Amino acid sequence: MTFIHPLKIGSVTIKNNLILAPMAGITDSPFRVLCLRGGAGLVCAEMVSAHALHYGNAKSGKMLQVNPKEHPVSMQVFGSDEQTIAEAVKNAESCGADIVDLNAGCPVKKINKAGAGCVLMKDEAKLARLLSAAVKSVAIPVTLKTRIALNHKEFLGARLAKLAEDCGAAAVTLHARAAADVHSGEPDVDALAKACAAVKIPVIGNGGVLNASRVKEFMEAGCQGVMIGRGAVGNPFIFQDICDELAGKTPTSKDPKKRLEIYLNLIEENIAFYGERIGINRSRKTAGYWIKDFPNAAQVRGVFVRLDALSDIRKLFAQTLAGL
Template sequence: MIGTIKPLSIGSVTLEIPVILAPMAGVCDLPYRVIARHYGAAMVCAEMVSDKGLLYHNRHTQEMLRIDPREHPLSMQIFGSDPATMANAAQEVEKAGADVVDINMGCPVNKVVKNQEGSALMKDLPRAEAIIAAVVSAVSLPVTVKMRTGWDADHNTAVELAKRAEQAGAAAVTVHGRTREQFYMGKADWTKIKDVVQAVTIPVIGNGDITDGPSALQMFEETGCRGIMIGRGAQGNPWIFPQIIMYLKTGKILPPPTAAERYEQLLEHFESLLAYKGEYIALREMRAHAAWYTKGMHGSAALRERINRAAGVAEFRNIIRKLL
């Protein structure tokens, strides 16, 4: 199958090599989305935004709608449990300039599911379908749905939800091969993704346990999915996109980035965060990113400790520059 991956069309958006950055809270802000696109991600997905936050013009939520021209094509994800407020949120996303509206029906965290949002909607398929239909009717953009395989091992509702999404007008669905009960533990069940592929005619995007070129190709081959979405494998690792793309095209495995390349990209990421969010937030958010960038490297634990203690921009820069 190497060299045979076909372009993926999501409504009016066409992705030549459909390797997509997944929406991840605390990761996929504007600076990292620009980085991922630079490294070859076919499309990037923004952090999920609350329908209520947009309805009530919450300042932080509104800020999450900022877009850089270098990001396109961009998918923006919304979450909520009310068809009317979700339709309003989708319209706000369209006004902001997104290329795709994605509906979150997969987030497993308690503060989301307790409000019958995220993956809790996989237990209420009529409501889920009503939300999708309302969003599709509210915007001219293609609408996608991101889901899990189900709530738990006894309630695998992904096939039925995907069918309802197709009926309601969704242009594509993404399936993370885990239940809500699993969160991010255990192994993703790709057979459940294959079940969805075989049940609908709209494109299915596979998500879960894709960490390199061989696993990306395996996802395509085992599930028949039309695109793949990279989540945790992209944390502090934008090189995963060219590595996967090269492997899908040629079967060649690109070498991992050198230590210097990692540190240079880390520093560039910090400068982008600094310009976008200011010193206070950038210093704190970069701690998590730095841990991902340096994972597995020699002396990484001591380096993270120094980064976590950095009192200001100058100190942070000096810590990294001494490593270059």
């Protein structure tokens, strides 16, 4: 069985079937660019409120911006009424998104109180109306991201996948945990397999993907693609690592030198997108993921978090790399 291969999602064909998941506060444009360099076949933006877009919220509007370097990209929207969802997906299309995704799986209470996210799993008729409105509003492919269940009493994965197919969605991403589990526990591969067997559109498996073994497990269950979220946060090159593992090679990003080079790349992308002050500030938040596991890592990290200029950061990293 060939685990890594191109994947067709409606009219869009991506180079491979490893996909970056949408993650609030993480999958901004600089991070997406780096994940594409790190081997992702498709990157997904953090979810945007259809309601906020409807009322012209500037921050939400900026989240739809597409960097020419980040294609193919999927923009994810969330909302609770057909009109604003239709407007949001049109906005995403006009901003350059290749695919647009509807979120019906987020378990965050603030999102759920607004009638969006995983609460849509309780009202399949409403979910169908929202998804159909999105599909009818744009020429680009529309996908659905949801979960296999709200809790462990009733598994909905197969039924929701069929709903997505019937509404014209080009693919469905299923997080293989119940909404009640959030991000804990083992993914339910059997539930994924049932969903895959129920539809002809691609089912993309998501949840707990940290290595090649999980990718193989999801693909053997019938998934045509695999979405990676938290596993990419500290390593945007996890996609290439998995390809290397499946090919019997040693992943290169585990090397401290390679990791620091990737991190500098991310800092530079953040600065290009946000400006030097904000870009460096955002980069500091993930320093613990990157500057570790080599001699004097703690000291390097301590110096790094006090630097405010890219030139000084480049000098520190050059000195550190020379000593490794």
